[in-house]
Amino acid sequence: MALGLGDLSERPGFSTEELQIENKNQLNAILAKAFLQKTTDDWMTELESKGVLCARINSFEGAARDPQIACNNMIVSMEDPEVGELKLLGTPMRLKGTPPKLKSFPPRLGEHSHDVAIEIGYSEEEVARMKDEGIFG
Numbered sequence: 081m082a083l084g085l086g087d088l089s090e091r092p093g094f095s096t097e098e099l100q101i102e103n104k105n106q107l108n109a110i111l112a113k114a115f116l117q118k119t120t121d122d123w124m125t126e127l128e129s130k131g132v133l134c135a136r137i138n139s140f141e142g143a144a145r146d147p148q149i150a151c152n153n154m155i156v157s158m159e160d161p162e163v164g165e166l167k168l169l170g171t172p173m174r175l176k177g178t179p180p181k182l183k184s185f186p187p188r189l190g191e192h193s194h195d196v197a198i199e200i201g202y203s204e205e206e207v208a209r210m211k212d213e214g215i216f217g
Contacts, residue, residue: 082130083114158182190216 088094088110093103100107115123120136127134138146144155144167154170171180193216197207210216 082127082132083111085110085114156182158185160185 088107089096089100094100094107118126124134124136136142143149149155152170154172156168156170158166158168160166166186168182168186173180194207194211197210197216198204202210
């Protein structure tokens with residue numbers, strides 16, 4: 081009702097949870113069409129005012145601009161010698177008197193491929209073949 085669609089559970093195909101799951105593609109299409117009618121900010125204002133629990137789904141860039149994320153220091157900077165400044169997710173685990181510290185850079189693409197492949201059961205020969213075939217570096 082908060083979307084201006086009336087009570088969808090009164091429509092054929094949506095009267096029970098089981099039917100809603102069975103007809104999820106049709107239901108999602110109806111909801112997607114409705115959500116395209118307003119901006120995210122407009123929907124947040126409208127839905128929150130009606131008591132609907134909701135939250136925006138942010139991109140990394142959107143989350144990085146969120147005041148709560150900034151207040152909780154959830155975006156941290158690290159200077160990488162090859163690429164310069166990196167903005168990374170901070171740790172949600174906070175212990176009194178022991179602030180989290182970044183100790184190493186994120187791995188380069190493929191940096192741990194060999195070790196991971198061996199750990200999950202590939203032989204050295206299989207790993208060498210995959211490397212030769214360009215599957216990983």
